[in-house]
Amino acid sequence: MSLIDERSSGAPERRPGAPPSRHGRPAAELADTGGSRSATEPNGGIAAALLAAGIGCAAFGVLVVLAEASGAVKDALTVSEGAGPLSGKGLGATVLWAVAWAVLHATLRNRELPWRPVARTTTALIAVGLVATFPPVFQLFAH
Amino acid sequence: MNLLSGGEFFLLLHLGLGIGFIHGFAGGIATLVDRTTTRLAETRLKARVRAASTLLMAAALWGAVISGTWLVYPGYRAEPPEGAATAAYPKADLLANEDLAFWHDFGMEWKEHVAWLTPFLATAVAFVAIRYGRRVSSDKLIRSSLIRLFTVAALASVVAAGLGAAINKVAPNLFLDL
Numbered sequence: 001m002s003l004i005d006e007r008s009s010g011a012p013e014r015r016p017g018a019p020p021s022r023h024g025r026p027a028a029e030l031a032d033t034g035g036s037r038s039a040t041e042p043n044g045g046i047a048a049a050l051l052a053a054g055i056g057c058a059a060f061g062v063l064v065v066l067a068e069a070s071g072a073v074k075d076a077l078t079v080s081e082g083a084g085p086l087s088g089k090g091l092g093a094t095v096l097w098a099v100a101w102a103v104l105h106a107t108l109r110n111r112e113l114p115w116r117p118v119a120r121t122t123t124a125l126i127a128v129g130l131v132a133t134f135p136p137v138f139q140l141f142a143h
Numbered sequence: 144m145n146l147l148s149g150g151e152f153f154l155l156l157h158l159g160l161g162i163g164f165i166h167g168f169a170g171g172i173a174t175l176v177d178r179t180t181t182r183l184a185e186t187r188l189k190a191r192v193r194a195a196s197t198l199l200m201a202a203a204l205w206g207a208v209i210s211g212t213w214l215v216y217p218g219y220r221a222e223p224p225e226g227a228a229t230a231a232y233p234k235a236d237l238l239a240n241e242d243l244a245f246w247h248d249f250g251m252e253w254k255e256h257v258a259w260l261t262p263f264l265a266t267a268v269a270f271v272a273i274r275y276g277r278r279v280s281s282d283k284l285i286r287s288s289l290i291r292l293f294t295v296a297a298l299a300s301v302v303a304a305g306l307g308a309a310i311n312k313v314a315p316n317l318f319l320d321l
Contacts, residue, residue: 041277041278045275049267049270050267052267053266053267053292056260057260057263057264060259080213082213082216082220083212083213083217083220084220086255086256086259087212089256090208090212090259093263097263115284115285119288122292126260126264126295130299133253133257133259133260135248135252135253138256139248
């Protein structure tokens, strides 16, 4: 089962009984609130945020496996002696997440994307993070 | 008079963030799932609650992983001095007992790692709820995606918190004797 609904998200849902506006969207939608932006704002910025979250999860999972597989990587990730390699895993994944988000947001924010590839990619990235942080899995790579 | 040591205060802070997490998740998931409101004023209120709740949960999760990693975890994994008793050193004490080693090898290892996934997911949901609130209100599929991310973040947090509570019960923890 996918974590993300994969159906196309091309158009906002239309409420039952809501008349279409002259812009082809339900009038109720245009009256809807919750954000300060235009109702027609593309979904690229949303896709960027979700994909970046997936990248952060996957990056953390990869760092966990690498630290388990290599003593050199584990040492390199020991940013704080007290917290050990967990400090570097967290910092590294956070930096990768932030950079990925900034790049994706700048690239996608003005685009309307089909939701299926976004959903599938995000789901796969989150799954990598969840699987790679499960001890019986990453401990398979213990050096 | 010192009521709490530094380690005890950090643990209390770490645990206290759970209150923010619970309230943030409750408000966030309720306003993401509920689509019964049609009145404009109620929708506005709901969107504000959704934005505030998801932001609260994201902040609580960042606070939890940061305080957990840099303030609480060092006390857990500290090495006892040569020949010293392990009673005040949870990790060493667990690993010294074959029957309890599972709580570190599986429990703590899973807790410390799965928890780090949650702020990425919750922050994405909070950002979208705040920045793209109108689209969230009107687009069922995007709302559905956010619900799933938010739920995965919450479930992973529950795993981490539950294991933390169990480990605090199994491992020696002077804090619990207060």
